[in-house]
Amino acid sequence: MKALQLMAHGCPGTFAWHDVPTPSPGPEDVLVQIEACGLNHLDLWMESNNLPIQPQLPRTPGCEPSGTIRAVGSTVQQWKPGDRVSIQSNFSCGTCPACVRGEDSMCLHARILGVELDGGFSECIVVPARQLVALPAGLSTVHAAALSLAASTAMHMLTDRIQVAPGQSVLVMAGASGVGSAAIQIARELGCRVCSTGSTPEKRQLAQSLGAELALDPADPLWPRQVRQWTHKRGVDVIIEHIGGKVIQQALDCLARGGSLVTCGATAGREIQLNLWSLFVKQQRLIGSYSRNRRDLIQTLQWAGEGRLKPVIDRVMDMSEGPAAYQRLRNRSALGKIVLTPP
Numbered sequence: 566m567k568a569l570q571l572m573a574h575g576c577p578g579t580f581a582w583h584d585v586p587t588p589s590p591g592p593e594d595v596l597v598q599i600e601a602c603g604l605n606h607l608d609l610w611m612e613s614n615n616l617p618i619q620p621q622l623p624r625t626p627g628c629e630p631s632g633t634i635r636a637v638g639s640t641v642q643q644w645k646p647g648d649r650v651s652i653q654s655n656f657s658c659g660t661c662p663a664c665v666r667g668e669d670s671m672c673l674h675a676r677i678l679g680v681e682l683d684g685g686f687s688e689c690i691v692v693p694a695r696q697l698v699a700l701p702a703g704l705s706t707v708h709a710a711a712l713s714l715a716a717s718t719a720m721h722m723l724t725d726r727i728q729v730a731p732g733q734s735v736l737v738m739a740g741a742s743g744v745g746s747a748a749i750q751i752a753r754e755l756g757c758r759v760c761s762t763g764s765t766p767e768k769r770q771l772a773q774s775l776g777a778e779l780a781l782d783p784a785d786p787l788w789p790r791q792v793r794q795w796t797h798k799r800g801v802d803v804i805i806e807h808i809g810g811k812v813i814q815q816a817l818d819c820l821a822r823g824g825s826l827v828t829c830g831a832t833a834g835r836e837i838q839l840n841l842w843s844l845f846v847k848q849q850r851l852i853g854s855y856s857r858n859r860r861d862l863i864q865t866l867q868w869a870g871e872g873r874l875k876p877v878i879d880r881v882m883d884m885s886e887g888p889a890a891y892q893r894l895r896n897r898s899a900l901g902k903i904v905l906t907p908p
């Protein structure tokens with residue numbers, strides 16, 4: 566089989582689309598023929614070696630695959646060849662206390678697909694059967710690959726790390742991104758009012774088409790004031806944030822007393838300055854969110870199957886064009902998700 570492999574770190578990194586041995590499933594594994602895999606910021610960090618873990622190279626990246634089962638291991642009962650599936654990219658252990666209580670995003674022994682294990686930019690993959698989630702009828706593998714990581718991250722933030730309530734106001738940072746475009750839709754489905762940000766007119770228009778009442782330019786230093794005006798000076802109840810850097814302090818300027826800022830990703834910087842006086846006087850919460858639990862992914866795909874959550878796809882590209890896809894995500898020209906498919 567062929568796979569897109571990262572041969573050397575860099576910005577850009579060195580990739581090869583070439584033959585690798587086809588893996589065979591162990592007793593508890595399945596062999597999935599990959600039909601699509603989303604491209605994510607995690608892949609950019611992997612490419613440039615900007616992760617706190619040291620992956621071994623060559624490595625097949627890709628953390629958002631979906632496809633069709635071709636073979637199952639000897640003890641696998643619940644799946645059969647022909648089943649269409651998405652793969653949960655956080656490979657949790659399944660046995661630690663966090664996993665047992667359904668909080669697999671808290672697993673201490675988890676490994677990341679496409680970073681610590683060969684991932685989805687490949688024609689086939691072997692994964693433990695318990696990493697699979699069935700695709701609802703009518704949801705294509707390309708659409709699943711545009712939602713299963715980014716949208717389930719947003720689902721985890723809005724329904725697990727906090728539980729947003731109808732009538733609440735939610736600020737979604739970078740509403741045209743994978744996490745942002747899903748967060749706008751999920752918050753709206755849950756009865757919230759939403760405002761958002763976007764760095765270009767096209768991105769702001771997209772955020773509004775998804776349901777944001779207001780979409781602001783983060784380059785305008787007055788944008789936090791406009792959010793406060795939108796809430797009649799009260800501030801928003803919830804902020805969904807995945808940018809980090811100096812944006813955090815601006816976002817906190819928009820947060821109501823008693824409000825919560827939920828953050829993941831930190832794509833623009835992991836070190837921030839924080840005014841603790843303002844945080845404790847306003848009794849605000851700063852909440853970290855990482856990955857997703859299995860139930861978040863199931864709910865995300867279910868909502869997508871019901872048409873309540875739509876993928877925003879920038880373009881579908883051939884896996885052999887991987888370096889060009891990475892470049893497009895890196896220079897922030899993508900409007901929505903980039904999905905890679907095998908030739």
Ligand SMILES: [Zn+2]
Nearest residue numbers: 658661664672
């Ligand atoms: Zn575990």
